[in-house]
Amino acid sequence: MKLNRRYTRNIRENLSFYIASTILTIVTLLLYFLFNIAGNAILDFSEDFYERNQVEDAHFTTYMAIPEEELAKLSDTYHVTTEAQRYINIETDGVTARVFSRTEKVDLYEVTQGKDAERDNEIVISEGYAVANAVSIGSRMKIGDKEYTVAGFMQRPDYLYMLESEEDAYKNVSTFYLCYMTGSAFEALGDTGCQYLVRYTGDSDITGFRKAVHEQYYMRSYSSAAENPRITMVEQQAQMFIVMAYVLLCILPLIAVVLISIIISRKVKSEQRMIGTLSALGYKKGQLMRHYAGFAVIPGLVGGVFTAIISAIAAQPLSEMGLQDYEPMHVAGHLNPLAALLGLLVPTALYVIAALLSVRRLLKKDTVLLLSGNADGGKKKLRRVLAGNKMSFRIKLAIRSLLGNPARSLVILLGVFLGFFIMLLGQGFFDSINRMGDTAAEAAGSFEHQYILNEMLTENPYGGDTMLVSAVEHDGGSKLSVIGTTDSNPYLEPKDADGNIISIENGYYITSLAQLTLGWQTGDTVTVYNPLSLEKKEIQIAGVIQNHVQKSIITSKRLAAELTGLDENSFNCIVSSGALSIPEAKIAQESQRSDITEQAKTMTAQMDFLLQMIIGLGIVICIAAVYVAVNMLVTESRSNISMLKVLGYRDKQINKIVLRTHHILLPIGILLAIPCTYAAAHAFFLMMVDYGVMLIDTYISPKSYILSILLTAGCYFGSLWLLRRKVKKVDMIESLKDNRE
Known part of the structure; x- marks a missing residue:
């Protein structure tokens, strides 16, 4: 007998298992490949684009x-x-255009579609805004009180992630865009x-x-790349995609691999008679292990x-699916050969190991036991479970099925768990980010408008409440904003x-986000330095303010001025409940x-x-895992079904008895998945x-719970519905083939 002849017959007889597996x-591998391809495409593009267009290492502003020369x-x-x-x-009808003069050495812009502005009535605008708002080349756009023709679209290396302000949480391509025009047209814009x-x-x-x-021209702000x-x-996000790809390769496929590996080991165990026969015929241990490893290689x-x-x-x-957060970067996606090899080898190796261990374990048993199909002696004890109890036959059978086949029950439980967990x-993610908008707005303050000025003032002719806003850096090089205000600030x-x-009048308080990222605690003495003068200072942390949105030090105007070297009577920020002139x-x-x-709505829309x-x-x-597991249940229960x-049971009655034995695992799997989620x-x-990014508080809405439960239950019962035909195909003669018991 040639073992290779069994492959075709085994695959044909177990086709549903191989397809589902x-x-x-x-x-499960698709998510790994998706993040890997997207991350590498973004990383390759950005490195080349930054170098080609001379991205800045820093930008700064001065008071003088x-x-x-x-x-x-x-x-x-x-x-x-x-x-x-x-x-x-320039704001026009609620949309802000940031118009730049052209540069020749740093932060060059690249025209991606159309042509550059050559006439005074032509402009080129950022491509992301054009795509999001259906602006086409040749369209007319109003900036201030003048109208221009869009000659082309552009991208700039320091604005691939389109933030209107560096403090913003998410890109803005709905009410903000970049613009270039001719030199003469730019000069006509005024101050x-x-x-x-x-x-x-x-x-x-x-x-x-x-x-x-700083000594000669008094730096007002300095921001490193x-x-x-x-x-x-x-x-960072490209690198995060790549990291997530390998995390996913280790987690999601691994869980699926565990499921399939358990099933493979069960299928090997179900062939103990065949293994015993082949062993008795003289096939060596190594030959049998390689033979059954071949079946495991297939899925x-x-x-x-x-x-x-x-x-x-x-x-x-x-690769383009990973560009939701950025300008429409023209990336070139490709599959990394090493990633493809890992995606091929990791699941296959684990499947083979599962099969080898199962065969090895069985071959340690006595050949006589293998030939009789009784190598698994533990099942005999379970045949008497609840034997003296008067509960219904269906309940007894369900309990014996659950306890007698823990591996099979684990497969179904993991299938439900994994499907519900992913959904x-x-x-x-969607609910948490969507809710983040309201949470972040509350944490920032109750004001409706905030104005950061490009000069220090000592008198406020505009209204609202004033604050002193600056920044410091700590020894690790990370920047924190410094907010100097008063206890009487109503916002x-x-x-x-x-x-x-x-009360922040007499101490330096950090936000909870700063505490989380820097590890500072109340009472700690830390060293910070002025990013403008580079002068170092030591401060003591007086307390922590609950704020997961801003990485800031919040204190009085006096202490903020001492920390940043500014005049305590000056201010550069105004907050108000309404628009100011x-x-x-x-x-x-x-x-x-x-x-x-x-921003939160835009983020969720992109997601x-x-x-x-x-x-x-x-x-x-969920469907595949449950289908494979219950299919195994039906296969292993053929003699009982027969x-x-x-005994006269109809197909519908048998379906209820056999296919409903694991219903209890559905709510258990769902409940276990919730804390893990x-x-x-x-x-x-x-x-x-x-x-x-700010720390987003995890929130899952009742609607999401209901939808996930319904989808998971639908997958579970849908798998059982698909398997009814297998129960129907079992012939009554099956029970007469095996009179071992």
């Missing part, structure tokens, strides 16, 4: 303008590349602001340069190859974790309370497709904090 492998001297003295860039924010762009080299004297600029989320978020190898082929063909659309987790009510209002040229940044909520995909994967995983038919979501949001 292969589908389960494919679905730096003459062009002096800027050139600073560049030569400290071996840096600097360039002045003028800009102006503009100015920022200075800088690139460093290995020979640059960075500290000396920063000190010289490493602290600029418009730049860092691109590479892993076919699933891995098929997924790799799909991913390689669909690499471009898969609820996807909706939990800010700092509270501790218990909800008690804190402040000249546009004096405003560095304007934000509204509603902006935060809109909608991803959510649907995750729910779809959860459905497929006997029930002999919260833990996984919280861990993910904590990981996002490391990438400069």
Whole structure:
């Protein structure tokens, strides 16, 4: 007898198992390939785009303008590349255009469609806004009181992640865009602001340069590329995608692999008579182990190859799925050969190991026991469970089935757990981010409008309440905002974790987000330094304010001035309940309370497709896992089903007796998945904090619970419905083939 002849017959007889196992492998590997392809595509594009367009290493502003010849001297003295860039924010019908002057050395822009602006009535605008708002080349757009023709679309390296303000939580392509026009058209716009762009080299004297600029021209702000989320978020999220890909490879496919491995081991055990016969015929242990390992290779190898082929063909659309947060970067997606190899080898290796261990375990048994099918002696004890109890036959059979086959019960439990977990987790992400808008707005304060000025004032002719806003850096290089205010500010009510209002007049208080990211505690003495003068200072943390949105130090104006080296009687921020008449040229940044909520809505809208995909994967995983497990149940219970038919039970009655034995596992799997979902979501949001995102509180709405439960139950009962035909096909003669008992 040639063992190889059994492959075709075994596959034909167990086709549903191989199909379901292969589908389960494919679905779980797809998430791994998706994140891996997207992450590598974004990383490759950003590195090349940054270098090609000379992305800044920092930008800064000063209270005194730096003459062009002096800027050139600073560049030569400290071996840096600097360039002045003028800009102006113009709001038209609720939409802000940030118009830049053209640069030649740093932060160049690249026309991605159409052509550059060549006439005074032409403009090029950021591509993300154009795509989101259906603006086409040749469209007419109004900026201020003038109308321009859109000549093309552009992208700029320091705005691939389109934040209107560096403090914003999410991109804005609905009410904000970048714009370039001809030099003469730009000059006609009137008063503009100015920022200075800088690139460093290995020979640059960075500290000396920063000190010289501050001493001579008084720096107002300094932002390094490493602290600029418009730049860092691109590479950080690409790296996060790659990390998530390997986490997913270790978790989701591994869980699916565990399911299939258990099933493979069960199928091997069900062939103990065949293994005993082959052993008695002289087949060696190694031959039998390799033979059954061949069956285990099929779902892993076919699933891995098929997924790799799909991913390689669909690499471009898969890579573009990771661009939801960015400008429409023209990435080139490709499947990393190493990733494809890992996706192929990891599941296959685990399936083979499961089969080898099962065969090895059986071959340790006595050949006589294998030939009689009694190698698993533990089942005999379970045949007498509840024997003297008067409960119904159906309940007894269900209990014996659950206790007598723990591995099979575990497969069904894991299938329900994994399907519900994935579906609820996807909706939990959506609900948490959607709720974040209101939470973040409340944490920031009760004001409706906030104006950051581009100069220090001592008198306030505009109304509202004033604050002193600046920044410091700590020894680790991370930047914190410093907010100097008063206890009487009606728009800010700092509270501790218990909800008690804190007086900030006589101490330095950090937000809970700062505590989480920096590890500072109440009473700690920490060293910070002024990012403008680079002067170091030590401060003692007086307490923690409950605020997961801002990484800040909140204190009085007096202490904020001492910390930042500014005048305690001056201010550069105004908050109010309504819009104020402040000249546009004096405003560095304007934000509204509603902006935060809109950002959250935009984020959830962008996530909608991803959510649907995750729910779809959860459905497929749940159906496949439950189908494979219950299919195993039916296969292993053929003689019992046959006997029930002999005793006169109808198919519907047998379905109730056999297929309903594991119903109790449905609610158990769902209940076990709920705390795991919260833990996984919280861990993910904590990981996002490391990438400069606020800490999002995990929230899952009742609607999401209901939908996930209904979908999981539907998958479970749908799998049972599909298996009714297998019960119907069992012949009554099956019970006469085996009279071992």
